[in-house]
Structure formats: C-alpha cells, structure tokens
Amino acid sequence: MGLWELFVLAVGLSMDAFSVAVCKGLSVCQIRKKQILTVGLYFGFFQGFMPLVGYLLGTGFQEKIQSIDHWIAFILLSLIGINMIRESGGEAENLDACFTFKAMLPLAVATSIDALAVGVTFAFLKVQIIPAVSFIGITTFVISCAGVLIGNRFGAKYKSKAEIAGGIVLILMGVKILLEHTILA
Template sequence: MGIISILLIAVGLAMDSLAVSISGGIVMRPFCMRQSLRLAFTMGIFQGGMTLFGWLMGVSFSSYITTFDHWIAFILLGFLGGKMIYESFREEETTISSFSTKTLLTLGVATSIDALAVGVSMAFLKTSIYFPAFIIGFVTFSLSLIGVICGYRFGKIKGINVELFGGIILIGIGIKILIEHLME
C-alpha cells in the first residue's frame, strides 16, 4: 500500500476524532495544553491501536464485529452527546478543566471502531501493518490537537451555548456511523 493511500485512509479515519476534539475544546476552560495533548494522544493511540488490533484479528473474527460495531459507537456517542445537551440547560455554565480517564477511553473506543474494520481489511493485503498504523495514529493525533485548539477558540465566543453545540456534534457523529453501517 502506497503512502498516499495510507494518508488518505488516515485522514478519513481521523474525521470523527477531529469532530470530538473540537467538541472537547469548546467546553475546555481554561485552555490547558496538557489536557489537549492528553485528548489528542488518546485519539491517536486508539486509532492506530485499533487498526493494529483489527489487522491481528484478521478475517476470521471480522464478521462478528461488523454486525454490531456501529451500534456500540452510536450508543456511546449518543450517551455522551445527550449528557452534554442535558448539562447545557443547567443554570451554571459547564466547563471542564480536565478530561476524565473514563471519558477519554469512551471517546477513544467510540471513534476508533472504524479503524478496527480498516485493520481487518488490511489483513487481506498481506502487508506490514506497523507503518500504516503509526501513520493513522499520528495523523489522528495531529488533527485532534488542532481540533481541540480550534474548538477552544470557537467556545470563547459569547452568546453561543457551546455545550449544546458539542453534544449535537457527538450525537451527529453517532448517527452518521450508524447510518453508514446500516446502508452497507
């Protein structure tokens, strides 16, 4: 597989993580580079790691995963998005100064299920997975970090219910994943 193909796959896989990172940046107050790096690192590790894991699982297990992976992503993102929307209607402004490990792991799993499927499909190519998995993880990390920073800047605009907006983004990603897989 050529580098251009790997980069295109990496960018495609990173889009959900980018959107989630923008949502994270929207509610982050004050801005914290350490937390931004933590979120981006989690997204990158999960994308690259799930690609590798999918490749290792190979063909034999793929039919079991693809029957329900989209439902898992939909439920996780729907729950987190619903929670954000619910909290957006509370009186006090909700901000976060750090992401809990539980939240990071949930977001990491929910946004990287497609990478698992890509890894399984790469097993058919009979090629080394380590370079593609690294590139996928690195591109996701980079775009997620940019997303957190852009989301933070957007969240500073007054008069916008940023938590509501972030929740809608998460639910939208969940619906997108569900519809894409049901249409296959």
Template sequence: MNPIALLFLALAMSTDAFAAAIGKGATLNRPHLLEALRIGLIFGSIEAVTPLIGWLIGRSASAYVEAWDHWIAFALLVVLGLHMIHEGLKPSEEETEKPSRQPFFKTALTAIGTSIDAMAVGVGLAFIDVNIWLAAALIGLTTTVMVTLGVMLGRVVGSVLGHRAEIFGGLTLIAVGVWILSGHL
C-alpha cells in the first residue's frame, strides 16, 4: 500500500474521533490547547494500537471480529452518549461549573468506541502487503491532530450552547455510533 493511500486511510479512520472530540470540547469549560492535545494523544494512542491488535487478530480470526466490530462500537458510543444526555438534562443549578478537564477513563472509553473500526481495518491489513507499523503510526498521528482540532472547535460550540453542550456531545456520540453501525449493515 503506497504512502498516499495510507494517509487517506488514516484520515478516514480519524473522522469519527474528530466528531466525538467536538462533543468532548463542547462539554468542557473553555478547554486550552494543552487539554485538547492531552485528549488528542489519548485518542491517537488508542487509535494507533487498535489496528495493530486487529492485524494480530486478522492473522487468526478475522471473520469473528469483522462480524461484531460495528456493534461493539455502536453500543459503547450509545451508552456514553446517553450518559452525557442524562447529565445535560439534569436540572441545572444556577451556575453549574463545567469541568476544565475530561476524566481519563471517560475519554479512553470514547476513544475505544471510535477506534473499533480501526481494529477491523487492521484485520483487513493483515491480508495485504502493508507496513502495519507505518499504518498504525499514521492513523495515530492523524487522529491526534484531528481530535485536538475537534476539541478546540468544540470549545466554540460549547460557548454557543452553554449548559446544554453536554446534550450536544451525547447526541454527537450517538450519531457517530449510528454512522459506524449503518456503514456495516
């Protein structure tokens, strides 16, 4: 696989993470670039590891992973999205303070949900001539950049939506989950 094709693959793998990052950024209290980069690195690291895992699985059980990857991603993203909507619908105390930092666990779960498709791609890459290390590195780097930009864009969305940004973030995660699922049915 040539480097241009790998770059397009990396961009395609990072689009759902970008959409989720906009929702993440919208729920934060004016996230700074360092927080956006932290979230980007969490997403990028997970997105880089999952094609490697998929590639290893592809060597042994590709049909099983491909048959269920979209359902796993869908379920994770819908559960996280519903949780965010629930938080956004809670009666707001006069001035509820939005967090300035996303908890690692919540961020990692979202990243796993958006990277399940990268695992399936890794399964497919096991059957073609590709440098899996280069592919994983490009996917991880592209995702880091896209998620960092998405969080900063979400900052603007969050200031427009105010307290209801959590609902927007939850709806975004559910939409990404539905998008992943619909692409496989």
C-alpha cells in the first residue's frame, strides 16, 4: 500500500471523527486549546489503535465484529446525540464536562470501530502496521482538531440550534452506519 492510498484511507476513516469533532466544537462557547487537543488525541489515538487491534486479532475476529459493529456505533452515536439535543437549551455548568473521559471514550470508540476491520485487511495485505497506524492516527488528530475549531466558530453564533443540529447529525450518522450494514449490505 502506497503513501497516497494510505492517505486517502486515513482521511476516509477520519470523517466520522471529524463530524463528531465539529459537534464537540458546537457544544462550547469559547474553546480552549486543551479541549481541542483532547478531542484530537482521543480520536487520533483510537483511529490509530483500532487498526492495530484488528491487525493483531486477524480474520477470526473480523467476522464477529463485522456482525455487530454497526449496532454498537448506532447505539453509542444515538445516545450521545439524544443527550446533546436534551441539553441544548441549558447553559453549560462546566465547559470541561463534555470533554471528560466518560464523554470522549464512547465517541472515540464509536467513530473508530470501522478502523478495526481495516486492520484485519492490513494483515492480509502485509502492510507495515506501525507506520500505517501512526499515519492514520496523526491524520485523524489533525482533522479532528480542525473539526473542533470549525464547529466552534459556527456554534458561537448559533449555540442552542447548533447543539440540536449536532445531536441530529450524530443520530443520523448512527442510522447511516446501521443502514449501510443491514439494509444496503
């Protein structure tokens, strides 16, 4: 696998993380560097880590995870989206609350489950795994940081409506993933 193919793959894998990062940026009035880095590190780490796990576990696990990965992503994204819509009218008591481990972990896992199957594919293609997952992680980190900034710039003017829209986007992303793996498969 060449550098160009790996770059296209890394950008494709990071699009779910980018969408959620935009939603995270929408959720706060004034973004801080710590929050941007938190989102980038969570998403970048998991997008790089999951292909490594898939690579190490091999094909036996691929069939099991592919049968339920879409349900996991759908449930996590829907719950987070519903919660985001529910909290859209209130003022944030603690700006760091939505950037805590408890909030970020499910998002990072939900947006990176598809990368697990990519890791299994890497094993078949005999891809040099450490450079590949590092490249994917760094690409996702940069794209996610940009997503938070973009969401925050937009959300500062339209916070309540933007949070509702962000919640709807998360739910629709979960539905899209579910439909792609059930009806459209």
